[in-house]
Amino acid sequence: MAEHVLEVTGLRAGYGPAEVLFGVELHLARGEVAALMGRNGAGKSTTLKAIMGLLPPRAGSIRFAGQEIAGAAAYRIARMGLGYVPEERRIFTDLTVAENLDVGRRAAPAGRAPWTPERLFQIFPNLAEMRHRRGGAMSGGEQQMLTIARTLMGNPEAVLLDEPSEGLAPVIVEQMAEAVLRMKAEGIAVLVSEQNLDFAAAVADRALILEKGSVRWQGSIATLEADEDVRRAYLTV
Amino acid sequence: MTLLAAEGLTKRFGGVLAAKDVTFALEAGEMLAIIGPNGAGKSTTFNMVGGQLRPDAGRVTLAGQDITGIAPRAVCRLGVGRTFQVAQTFLSFSVLGNVQMALIAHHGQTRRLLADAAAMHRDDALALLDRVGMAAQAARPIGELAYGDVKRVELAIALAAAPRLLLMDEPTAGMAPAERTALMALVAGIARGQGIGVLFTEHDMDAVFAHADRILVLVRGEIIARGTPDQVRADPEVQRVYLGHSGTRAAARAQRAHG
Amino acid sequence: MEWEFLLVQALSGLASASSLFVIASGLTIVFGVTRIVNFAHGSFYMLGAYVAVTVVPWLLEIERSPWLFFAGVLVSALVVGALGVVMEVLLLRRIYRVPELFQLLATFGVVLIVQDVVLLVWGPVDIPGPRAPGLRHGVEILGQRFPAYELFLIFVGPAVLGLLWLLMHRTRFGVLIRAATQDREMVGALGVNQAMLFTGTLFLGAALAGLGGALQIPRASANGQMDLSIITEAFVVTVIGGMGSVPGAFIAAVLIGLLQAFGVLVFPKITLVLVFLLMAAVLVVKPWGLLGRPEAVAGRAVLPEGILDPGRLDGAGKALAALALAGVLALPLLDAYAVKVGTEVLILALAAFSLNFLVGNGGIVSFGHAAYFGLGAYGAGLLVVRGGVPMEASLLAAPLAGGAFAALFGFFVVRLSGIYLAMLTLAFAQIAYAVVFQWVEVTGGDNGLVGVWPSRWAASREVYHYIVAAVTIAAIIFLRRVIHAPFGATLRAARDSAQRADAIGVDVRMHRWLGFTLAGAAAGLAGGLYAFSKGSIDPTLLGIPMSVDFLAMLLLGGIQSVLGPIAGAAAFHAVKDFFMPLTDHWRLFLGLSIIAMVLVFPRGLAGAWASLRRRPA
Numbered sequence A: 001m002a003e004h005v006l007e008v009t010g011l012r013a014g015y016g017p018a019e020v021l022f023g024v025e026l027h028l029a030r031g032e033v034a035a036l037m038g039r040n041g042a043g044k045s046t047t048l049k050a051i052m053g054l055l056p057p058r059a060g061s062i063r064f065a066g067q068e069i070a071g072a073a074a075y076r077i078a079r080m081g082l083g084y085v086p087e088e089r090r091i092f093t094d095l096t097v098a099e100n101l102d103v104g105r106r107a108a109p110a111g112r113a114p115w116t117p118e119r120l121f122q123i124f125p126n127l128a129e130m131r132h133r134r135g136g137a138m139s140g141g142e143q144q145m146l147t148i149a150r151t152l153m154g155n156p157e158a159v160l161l162d163e164p165s166e167g168l169a170p171v172i173v174e175q176m177a178e179a180v181l182r183m184k185a186e187g188i189a190v191l192v193s194e195q196n197l198d199f200a201a202a203v204a205d206r207a208l209i210l211e212k213g214s215v216r217w218q219g220s221i222a223t224l225e226a227d228e229d230v231r232r233a234y235l236t237v
Numbered sequence B: 001m002t003l004l005a006a007e008g009l010t011k012r013f014g015g016v017l018a019a020k021d022v023t024f025a026l027e028a029g030e031m032l033a034i035i036g037p038n039g040a041g042k043s044t045t046f047n048m049v050g051g052q053l054r055p056d057a058g059r060v061t062l063a064g065q066d067i068t069g070i071a072p073r074a075v076c077r078l079g080v081g082r083t084f085q086v087a088q089t090f091l092s093f094s095v096l097g098n099v100q101m102a103l104i105a106h107h108g109q110t111r112r113l114l115a116d117a118a119a120m121h122r123d124d125a126l127a128l129l130d131r132v133g134m135a136a137q138a139a140r141p142i143g144e145l146a147y148g149d150v151k152r153v154e155l156a157i158a159l160a161a162a163p164r165l166l167l168m169d170e171p172t173a174g175m176a177p178a179e180r181t182a183l184m185a186l187v188a189g190i191a192r193g194q195g196i197g198v199l200f201t202e203h204d205m206d207a208v209f210a211h212a213d214r215i216l217v218l219v220r221g222e223i224i225a226r227g228t229p230d231q232v233r234a235d236p237e238v239q240r241v242y243l244g245h246s247g248t249r250a251a252a253r254a255q256r257a258h259g
Numbered sequence C: 001m002e003w004e005f006l007l008v009q010a011l012s013g014l015a016s017a018s019s020l021f022v023i024a025s026g027l028t029i030v031f032g033v034t035r036i037v038n039f040a041h042g043s044f045y046m047l048g049a050y051v052a053v054t055v056v057p058w059l060l061e062i063e064r065s066p067w068l069f070f071a072g073v074l075v076s077a078l079v080v081g082a083l084g085v086v087m088e089v090l091l092l093r094r095i096y097r098v099p100e101l102f103q104l105l106a107t108f109g110v111v112l113i114v115q116d117v118v119l120l121v122w123g124p125v126d127i128p129g130p131r132a133p134g135l136r137h138g139v140e141i142l143g144q145r146f147p148a149y150e151l152f153l154i155f156v157g158p159a160v161l162g163l164l165w166l167l168m169h170r171t172r173f174g175v176l177i178r179a180a181t182q183d184r185e186m187v188g189a190l191g192v193n194q195a196m197l198f199t200g201t202l203f204l205g206a207a208l209a210g211l212g213g214a215l216q217i218p219r220a221s222a223n224g225q226m227d228l229s230i231i232t233e234a235f236v237v238t239v240i241g242g243m244g245s246v247p248g249a250f251i252a253a254v255l256i257g258l259l260q261a262f263g264v265l266v267f268p269k270i271t272l273v274l275v276f277l278l279m280a281a282v283l284v285v286k287p288w289g290l291l292g293r294p295e296a297v298a299g300r301a302v303l304p305e306g307i308l309d310p311g312r313l314d315g316a317g318k319a320l321a322a323l324a325l326a327g328v329l330a331l332p333l334l335d336a337y338a339v340k341v342g343t344e345v346l347i348l349a350l351a352a353f354s355l356n357f358l359v360g361n362g363g364i365v366s367f368g369h370a371a372y373f374g375l376g377a378y379g380a381g382l383l384v385v386r387g388g389v390p391m392e393a394s395l396l397a398a399p400l401a402g403g404a405f406a407a408l409f410g411f412f413v414v415r416l417s418g419i420y421l422a423m424l425t426l427a428f429a430q431i432a433y434a435v436v437f438q439w440v441e442v443t444g445g446d447n448g449l450v451g452v453w454p455s456r457w458a459a460s461r462e463v464y465h466y467i468v469a470a471v472t473i474a475a476i477i478f479l480r481r482v483i484h485a486p487f488g489a490t491l492r493a494a495r496d497s498a499q500r501a502d503a504i505g506v507d508v509r510m511h512r513w514l515g516f517t518l519a520g521a522a523a524g525l526a527g528g529l530y531a532f533s534k535g536s537i538d539p540t541l542l543g544i545p546m547s548v549d550f551l552a553m554l555l556l557g558g559i560q561s562v563l564g565p566i567a568g569a570a571a572f573h574a575v576k577d578f579f580m581p582l583t584d585h586w587r588l589f590l591g592l593s594i595i596a597m598v599l600v601f602p603r604g605l606a607g608a609w610a611s612l613r614r615r616p617a
C-alpha cells in the first residue's frame, strides 16, 4: 500500500544462538508517529536495528518506500531516506558538534527544504552554544540531542528513534517531545521506541506493544491510556 | 555523625565550569538525590565523590576521614558501594558467581591460587541475593536476565562490601517504569534498615520524589535549591529550569502515592 | 665533538625519522579506522621497495631525469596502494567482526604469503636500487658534506604530515575517517558506505607504506627481511605516538630518529635499548602514548571472547584426558621419532596453555609470548653453556628468567588493554629478540649456542621425555587449578568489566601484572625444557613467527576452552612437522592455512567438539 512508508511482516532476528524476534508485524503511515512500547528486553531495540540493517533479519520482509530492504546494508537503507537514532547515544566523541552534524549530512530529496545546522539549533538551543565542543566533552543529555540532530541532517523521510527520552531532564523531555512533533509537522514519519507512556502519549498517534518478540497489541494512544488491563498486562505501569 | 560531607567541590574542564562550590552533607540511613538539567554537573560531582575525578578545589570526607582525590578502589575499601548507569557485572559468571566474586574481593582473597572459587562464600552470596529478591535465579548466567534483574544483582554486588554509603548514578536508567519504582523501594528499604547512606542522581521524578529524604538541585554547576521534596517541588525556579509541567506533575503523583 | 658533526648527525636522524613517519602514519591510519593492526604493513613497505627497484631503473632508461625517478616512486606507491585494496576486499572485509587476536593472525598470514611471493618473483638476492638523479651530490653544510637525497627526505615527512592533516580536517573523506575510527557501524547507519571508506583507507595506508619503501631504494637495497624489521619500528612509533594519531606518530618518529642518531655515538651497540627506555618512559607517564586517547568504554557490555565457564571435566572429557595421558606415557614404546615429536608437543602444549591463561582467561592478548619462552630457554642455556651449571639448576632458572622479564615488560603492558596491549607485547618481544640477536659476545648472536644438553642420567630421549611429561603435566594441572581459584576468577572478572572489578575493590592492574608474570614463568619453563630437548638455543625462539605459532595453536584449539590449547598444540605441531618437509613454500602454505582457519574455523577444535556434543542425540 502506497501510503505506508514502512511495512514489516514476519520479521525474525536474534543474536547468535538467541532468537529475539518471532515474526514482528508492523507498519508506519507517511507522516505518522507510532510508539513501539514494551518491557525491557521485549525486543524494541532489536526490531529497530533489524529494520535498519544493523542486525541481519533471519526471515520476513521489510518494505520501505515501496522497496524491499530486508538484508540490505545499513548505508543503503539510510540513503533511501530512513534515519536511525540509537539508544546508546553513539555520537563521535572525537569530533566537534559541527563535525558530527557534517557526518550525517546528505542531500535533501527534491522539493524539500534541507535541514541545516541553523535550523536544528532552533530546535535544540543547547547545541548552538557548543558548536565547537568535542562530543566527548558533553553531558549525556546533550549527546542525546546531538544524535537526533545528526540524523535529521540526512533529511530522512522516516526516522527510527530508540528511547529518546531516556536520561533526559523533565524539561528537556518536553523539548524532545516538541522536537518529535516538529519532525511530524515536517512530514517525517517516526517510529519511536519508548517505555515512558507520558512521552508516547505526547507525541504518538498510535501505539504498538511488543512482548517476547512479537507485536501483541496495537491501537490508538487514547485507547491505550484508557485501557488499564492492557497497560497492566504488557507495560506493568 | 555526618557520614559524607562535600565542601566547596569545584571542577573545571577547559572553559566549562562543570561544578562550582558544591557543598552538601549526608547522614547514615539518609537518601539524598541530586537532580538538575542535563549538563548541570551531577555526574561530575558524583565522580569527585567516588574518586573517578579529582576536584580542582574542595574536600570530601567520609565519616570524618578525608578521601579527596583517592582512587576508586581505595574509596570502595573504605565502605563505599557503587552502581553504574549502565549496569556493570561480570557477564561470563552466573548470578551467584557475581556476588561470590564481590565477596572474595571484599575478604581480600583474590590472590589465592589453589582454593576453589566456586565453593567460596556460597551461603553469604545466596543471602545477599535473597535480600534483593534474586535467590531463585542464582544459578542462571547473568547475561540471560532481564535488565531490571541485572540491576538488582548489581545492587547485591555493591552490598557485598558491607558499604556505609551507596553511590548510584542514574540507578533506574533504561528500566521499565514499574521496575524503577520497585528497585528504588528496595534500595530505600535496605538503606533505612541498615543505616546505609545513599547518594543518587536520577531523571525519573517518580523515583526521586517517592524516596529521597532531601533533594539538591544543581544547575550549571551550582546548587540553586535544596530541601525536602515538598520544598523543592514548590520552588518556582526549580519548576522553571528543571521540572517543567510534566516533572511537577510526576513529582506530585509520586509523593501522593507514597503518602 | 664539534658542532658541525652534531648537526650532521641530527640531520641524518631527521631523515630517518621522516621515512619512519611516512610508514608509521599509514599503519596508524589503517588501525584507527579498521581497528586492525595490520602486520602486512611491513610487507607493503617491502613490496614498495621491490616494485621501485623494478620500475624506477626501467623509467630511468628512458631518461635520467629526477622527475622520472619520482614518478617511479609514486607509481610504486600507487601499485602498493592497489595491493592494499586487494587485501581489504579479499581478506579484511571478512574479518572485521572476528576477535582482534585472530585479525592479527590473519594479517600475519599475509606476511608469510608475501614473503614467499617476493622470493618467487624477485629471488633470494638483495637488489640494489638506482640513486636519484639530481640528488646524488653532497651538500656542504658548515663545512660538512651531507647527502642531498637525505636532505630531501627531511622535507618529505612534514609535507606528508601537512597533507594528511588537511585530508583529515578539511575534507569530508577525512572527517568520515575520523568518525569511522570511533564507530564504524554508526557511520554506516548515517548513510556512508563503510566498505568504500575502508577500502579507501587501506589504499591510503598501503600507499604510504609503499611510498616509504620506494623512497628507501637509494639508501638501501631491497631485501626479504625488510618487512619484519620495519614493522617493529613502526609499531614502536605508533605506540609511543598514540595509536590512531598521525601527529603523535610524527613526534614519536622524530624522537626515535634523533635518539638513534645520537645513541649510536654513545652506545653504538644497543640503540634499541634506548628506544625501549624511551617507550617505557612515555608509557609510564602516558599509557596511551603521547597523543593517544584511551579506548572508549563500550556502552552495553558484550560477552567477552575467551573462557566463559571453566567448568569441570565431564565423563567424556575425563576419558579423553586419560587417553591423552596414556598416549604420552606409551610413546617411548614406539620409535624414536615419535618420542621426539611427543616431547616437543608436550612442551608446546605448556607454552600454549600458559598463553591461553592470559588470552582466554584474562583477556590479555599477548602477541609476544615467545619472548618469555625464548628468554627461559636462554636463561637455562646460558647457565649451562657459559656457566657450566648442571641441567637441574639451569631448569630452575628458566621459569625465573621468563617470569622476571614478564614482570619487567608486564609492568608496562598491563597499563593498556585490547589491541594496544597486543602491540606493546609485540614491541617488547621484538626488542628482546633484537638484543639477543645483536649481543653476539654473550648470546652467540644469529647462530645461537650449542651444547645445551641434559645431565647424563637424563640424556636418553626416553628418560628426558618422561621428565618433560612430568614437569609439563604438573605445570598444566597447576595452571588449570589457578584458573578455577579466586586468582583466575579475578582475572576473568577484570576482563568482563574492569570498571566493576575496580568498584568491588580489586586492584586490576596488580592482578593482571601477577597473571602476566605467572604466565611468563610458565612459558619460560617450557622454553628451558625446549632448549634441553634441542641441545641448542637461537634467536628464532623469541621471534614473531614463534609467537604466531603459539597463537595459531590457540586458534586451532579454541580460546574458549581450558584444555583446547593442548589439543591445538598437538594438532598444529603434527601438521607442521608433516607438511614442512614436503614443500619449499611452507610459508605460503602456512599463511594460507592460518587465513583459512580464521575464516572457516574461528572456534577451534574445542569449539567443534563442544558443538558436536551439544547437538541433540
Ligand SMILES: Nc1ncnc2c1ncn2[C@@H]1O[C@H](COP(=O)(O)OP(=O)(O)OP(=O)(O)O)[C@@H](O)[C@H]1O
Pocket (backbone or CB within 6 Å): A015, A018, A020, A038, A039, A040, A041, A042, A043, A044, A045, A046, A047, A087, A195, B143, B147, B174
Ligand atoms: N548484542 C546483543 N547480544 C545478545 N543478546 C542481546 C543483544 N542485545 C540485546 N540482546 C537481547 O535481546 C533481547 C531483546 O533486547 P532489546 O534490546 O531489543 O530489548 P528492548 O525492548 O529494546 O529493551 P530495553 O528497554 O532494555 O532497551 C534481550 O533479551 C537482550 O538481552
Ligand SMILES: Nc1ncnc2c1ncn2[C@@H]1O[C@H](COP(=O)(O)OP(=O)(O)OP(=O)(O)O)[C@@H](O)[C@H]1O
Pocket (backbone or CB within 6 Å): A136, A137, A138, A139, A140, A141, A142, A167, B013, B014, B016, B017, B018, B036, B037, B038, B039, B040, B041, B042, B043, B044, B045
Ligand atoms: N571531560 C570533559 N571535558 C569538558 N567538558 C566536560 C567534560 N565532562 C563533562 N563536561 C561538561 O561539564 C558539564 C557537566 O557534565 P556532567 O556530565 O556532570 O552533567 P550531568 O549533570 O551528569 O548531565 P546528564 O544529566 O545529562 O548526565 C557539561 O556541560 C559537560 O559538557
Ligand SMILES: [Mg+2]
Pocket (backbone or CB within 6 Å): A044, A045, A046, A087, A162, A163
Ligand atoms: Mg532498547
Ligand SMILES: [Mg+2]
Pocket (backbone or CB within 6 Å): A139, A140, B042, B043, B044
Ligand atoms: Mg550524568
